[in-house]
Amino acid sequence: MARITLVTDAWHPQVSGVVRTLDTTCRLLQQFGHTVDVIEPSAFFRLPAPFYPEISLAMPRSGRIARRLLRFRPDHLHIATEGPLGLLARCVARRLGWRFTTSYHTRFPEYLHTLAGIPPRLSYSYLRWFHGAAARLLVATPTLAQELQQRGFTPPVSLWSRGVDTTLFHPRPKPALPYPRPIFLYVGRISAEKGLEDFLRLPLRGSKVLVGDGPARQPWQQRYSEAVFLGYRHGRELAELYAAADLFVFPSRTDTFGNVILEALASGLPVAAYPAPGPRDLITDPRCGALHDDLQTAIQLALQRGDPAACTAYAQRYSWPNATRQFLEALVPTRGPAPGEGPAERSRNSS
Missing domain, CATH: 3.40.50.2000 (Glycogen Phosphorylase B;)
Known part of the structure; x- marks a missing residue:
């Protein structure tokens, strides 16, 4: 079983698909027997995000991130977001010579253009630089993978799909609601x-x-x-x-x-x-x-x-366990085994 650190600027109490994906993935990784350390904003001083005050951004010092990583000594490091926490984790990993994976969840260039008029080319330049240091970039769909490659993103791309809880979300009789239909x-x-x-x-x-x-x-x-x-x-x-x-x-x-x-x-x-x-x-x-x-x-x-x-x-084709197995297959060791041997392969090789 592997020790996995996940770094994210998006976490509870935010309500979003990104938070749901990361939270569900971490819970399932633990159910699969892996040990997971989540570095998320609640442990650090935070400020409201520009243009989006309901979301808080953590403002830690790199030393705190470095100590956390060195204390846990993960087998695999995944940096899920490109905000302050992700940026510091990237810098620390580069300084330590550790390999890591990243994921692309949010179209920040388009968001920032809509909310603040920032030209998308500037944001994409930062994102290409950020993800360019990753050993692998995880994306949710083939269309997005193709688009990022066309935009000059250079890391190898792996698919990390999503799931749905069909025990909660399923057809029910349509009740009478106080709103005209449809x-x-x-x-x-x-x-x-x-x-x-x-x-x-x-x-x-x-x-x-x-x-x-x-x-x-x-x-x-x-x-x-x-x-x-x-x-x-x-x-x-x-x-x-x-x-x-x-x-x-x-x-x-x-x-x-x-x-x-x-x-x-x-x-x-x-x-x-x-x-x-x-x-x-x-x-x-x-x-x-x-x-x-x-x-x-x-x-x-x-x-x-x-x-x-x-x-x-x-x-029903989409399940969270299958999506989490995709995530595991895409991880790379921070050090040691050859790139591409994720925890799923390591478990098979050692059995």
Whole structure:
């Protein structure tokens, strides 16, 4: 069994697909018998993130990161995010001569351009430099892998998919809700980079129901008074909302995967989205939804041809244990064995 350090700037109490992915992966790694040390923001002094004050960024000294790494002596080091913690862990690992892997979860260039007008070429320059030191770069979909390679990212790329908890997210009888049908559901952050105004502006018959929170919720709730903003929902309450809706709308052009798409499909809910990376890799069966550059057209097509049984069957292909095994296969030793021999291979070789 291996000792694995995971470094992330995104962690609880944030609510996001990245946090859900990392938290679930760490729990399953421990269930598989590995020892995991998570270096995350709560142990350090934090400041609100520029342009996103509800998210805190840790501001540690590199010495604290170095001591933590040297004390734990991981067999494998994975740096999940490109923020302050990830940057310091990268610097320490380089100084120690340790190999490490990184992952690309968030389209920060597009986010920063939307939120602050920062040219994407500047952000991509930093990201190419950051990930360029990694022994391997983990991404969620083949489309994203191809895109990053075309943008000049140089490390070898491995796929690290996502999963869905089908014991929680599954079809249920549709209850009577106090909203006119059809019910168009969105789940995620309420923020400009998610493309939500494209959805909110549409003249749709029925009800737009949004689950989540974020910096744009208050102004949009006032501007789009016909929409229903429910705030955060979790667990069974969230699962029941998925199952009660008639269509899931995913207007983001910037997400790298879209865990909520899998949750919707597992609940028997077809999806309407733009043909962006993430949706393009997930909505491959027309019975599971529709992709179109015109969001209203995607919604109309998904309503017409969506098949709840096909949605559920498709989502069942994705499991968190399988995604975690992909993660294990992609890790590299910090030192010692040849690059590419991850803990899964080592376990087989020693048995």
